[in-house]
Amino acid sequence: MIDVRNIKKSYGQQEALKGISFSIKQGEFYSLLGPNGAGKTTTISIMSSILKPDSGKVFIDGHNIYDKPFDTKKS
Numbered sequence: 001m002i003d004v005r006n007i008k009k010s011y012g013q014q015e016a017l018k019g020i021s022f023s024i025k026q027g028e029f030y031s032l033l034g035p036n037g038a039g040k041t042t043t044i045s046i047m048s049s050i051l052k053p054d055s056g057k058v059f060i061d062g063h064n065i066y067d068k069p070f071d072t073k074k075s
């Protein structure tokens with residue numbers, strides 16, 4: 001289960017994510033669709049811990065990926 005909670009991210013003055021939240025259950029297919037510049041790559045980068053959000057949280061199987069990156073990757 002992936003739980004994205006109120007993620008915000010700006011690049012300087014450019015507000016890329018204004019607070020995105022969604023949940024994906026195990027076995028579920030989920031499409032992240034949007035026009036150019038909507039924030040898809042930023043969202044995926046944060047979910048895979050390549051980028052840090054300015055605020056908000058991402059949980060994977062109940063682990064906060066920033067507080068417990070090793071627990072997350074082990075599970």
Ligand SMILES: Nc1ncnc2c1ncn2[C@@H]1O[C@H](COP(=O)(O)OP(=O)(O)OP(=O)(O)O)[C@@H](O)[C@H]1O
Nearest residue numbers: 011014015016034035036037038039040041042043
């Ligand atoms: N490294 C960066 N520096 C500054 N602004 C950025 C950076 N990366 C993305 N942005 C800006 O953040 C916003 C979201 O961009 P992002 O690349 O996440 O969107 P996207 O949905 O993946 O777009 P595309 O469909 O073109 O791939 C856009 O306004 C973009 O210009």
Ligand SMILES: [Mg+2]
Nearest residue numbers: 037040041042
């Ligand atoms: Mg992109």
